[in-house]
Amino acid sequence: MLKIFGSSKKLCDSVSRREALQIGALGIGGLTLTDLLRAEAASGTKSHKAIIMIYMCGAPSHQDMYDLKMDAPSEIRGEFRPIETSVPGIEICEHMPRVAANMDKFAALRSVVGSPNGSHDSFICYTGRTTQNQPSGGWPAMGPCVSKVLGAVNDSVPPFVGLAPDTGHPPYGSPGLPGFLGVQHAAFRPSGPSRQDMVLNGISTDRLGDRKHLLAHFDNLRRDVDASGTLAGMDTITKQAFDILTSSRLVDALDLSKEDPKIREKYGQGDPKNYGDGSPRNLEHFLMARRLVEAGCRVVSLNFGRWDFHSNNFGGLKDTHLPLFDQGLAALVEDLHERGLADDVSVVAWGEFGRTPRINKDAGRDHWPQVGGGIVAGGGMKTGQVVGSTDRLGGAPQDRPIHFGEVLATLYRNIGVNGNDTTVPDLSGRPQYLIDQHQPMPELI
Numbered sequence: 001m002l003k004i005f006g007s008s009k010k011l012c013d014s015v016s017r018r019e020a021l022q023i024g025a026l027g028i029g030g031l032t033l034t035d036l037l038r039a040e041a042a043s044g045t046k047s048h049k050a051i052i053m054i055y056m057c058g059a060p061s062h063q064d065m066y067d068l069k070m071d072a073p074s075e076i077r078g079e080f081r082p083i084e085t086s087v088p089g090i091e092i093c094e095h096m097p098r099v100a101a102n103m104d105k106f107a108a109l110r111s112v113v114g115s116p117n118g119s120h121d122s123f124i125c126y127t128g129r130t131t132q133n134q135p136s137g138g139w140p141a142m143g144p145c146v147s148k149v150l151g152a153v154n155d156s157v158p159p160f161v162g163l164a165p166d167t168g169h170p171p172y173g174s175p176g177l178p179g180f181l182g183v184q185h186a187a188f189r190p191s192g193p194s195r196q197d198m199v200l201n202g203i204s205t206d207r208l209g210d211r212k213h214l215l216a217h218f219d220n221l222r223r224d225v226d227a228s229g230t231l232a233g234m235d236t237i238t239k240q241a242f243d244i245l246t247s248s249r250l251v252d253a254l255d256l257s258k259e260d261p262k263i264r265e266k267y268g269q270g271d272p273k274n275y276g277d278g279s280p281r282n283l284e285h286f287l288m289a290r291r292l293v294e295a296g297c298r299v300v301s302l303n304f305g306r307w308d309f310h311s312n313n314f315g316g317l318k319d320t321h322l323p324l325f326d327q328g329l330a331a332l333v334e335d336l337h338e339r340g341l342a343d344d345v346s347v348v349a350w351g352e353f354g355r356t357p358r359i360n361k362d363a364g365r366d367h368w369p370q371v372g373g374g375i376v377a378g379g380g381m382k383t384g385q386v387v388g389s390t391d392r393l394g395g396a397p398q399d400r401p402i403h404f405g406e407v408l409a410t411l412y413r414n415i416g417v418n419g420n421d422t423t424v425p426d427l428s429g430r431p432q433y434l435i436d437q438h439q440p441m442p443e444l445i
Contacts, residue, residue: 048153049415050293050345053301055122057172057278058308059351061365062373063394065093066108076357076393079314087384095322098330104384105333109374111388111397114404115353118367124352126176128405135426141176143299144185145434148424154296156249161292162187163285164303168277175301180426190254253295267331270324278306286328290335293345311362333377346379346414357395371397379414381444405438413440
């Protein structure tokens with residue numbers, strides 16, 4: 001919480017001056033807004049490319065979405081049937097008709113590898129790395145790395161936003177952790193636990209201006225005894241905190257009532273409640289992601305549902321997940337194209353691993369780290385294609401294994417960062433590359 005310590009005198013509205021100067025927090029698990037913005041003073045280029053990453057919590061079954069195996073035995077192929085798409089020769093699941101109609105705007109990834117085991121953790125999606133042999137503090141996710149390297153496009157909009165509330169299984173609600181980059185590069189979480197604090201607590205911007213003047217008065221006393229320039233730098237960060245709290249830019253992006261009703265209807269609402277111990281199936285988050293990147297956010301992570309169907313896989317997909325996911329993803333990508341943002345905004349949707357080829361006794365599919373899938377769009381990438389393939393049973397890559405790190409290297413490239421050459425310092429000051437060994441995918445660029 002940003003606090004301006006002044007007199008404890010009561011104001012005319014019976015609120016103490018000290019209470020009135022506590023003007024709100026931005027929910028990042030105790031991180032103050034000033035901390036969030038601290039490192040942006042040294043930001044690099046202000047060009048605005050962006051990434052929207054949709055984490056499909058719990059890992060969806062690739063062979064029931066983008067890689068149906070109709071020639072496999074019934075205990076492998078499952079209940080769903082493929083449908084034609086807008087690209088001749090490419091077929092996907094019958095329960096994804098809107099994505100199918102826009103397949104020219106997507107590239108399906110059918111042979112994603114690199115998941116270290118069958119444990120549910122969003123870490124591999126956000127970092128392209130395993131949790132093994134991490135440096136002190138841990139590997140940072142893509143959002144924090146972009147925040148560190150590029151900084152904010154606009155001082156009133158955080159560079160990295162995570163759209164997920166807390167969840168029963170914490171990795172399902174993670175927006176991507178900052179690791180050794182520190183909490184100043186953690187995600188701003190407007191749908192996290194401190195959303196209610198994203199207000200001025202009844203203080204008008206005019207009154208806030210008075211508090212700002214008061215803060216300047218107290219800081220003048222401290223500035224006299226600081227010859228290093230540290231306080232002057234802190235003043236800059238504090239100014240940015242005020243900019244966020246008083247600017248309409250971020251608030252407007254989060255306020256969906258300002259959106260065209262026809263566009264809102266196209267996205268739909270979905271379900272804002274958490275699904276089990278996972279995330280919501282909130283379609284408004286897809287729209288909010290588009291509004292945030294338009295407002296200046298560089299990376300938005302969006303957590304969707306809980307795809308861990310060890311039982312009733314086909315009923316769960318058909319009745320609770322695929323129709324909503326299909327609507328939200330197709331609406332987002334169509335919207336980006338219609339608004340002229342398709343070359344600037346990259347989209348990826350995936351989970352942490354795949355599912356077993358063989359359907360179990362409970363009509364479910366279990367964990368299968370050997371191979372999975374995903375789908376990408378936008379970012380100027382070559383779409384209307386399938387990259388990679390699996391064998392007849394969907395259990396192993398047949399050609400072109402695609403590592404998570406390759407996809408992230410491609411996303412970094414799309415946003416204007418060379419992940420193989422760019423480094424960030426770890427806690428010991430040692431430079432660490434954003435991407436370990438993997439290069440951008442030539443099929444997409």
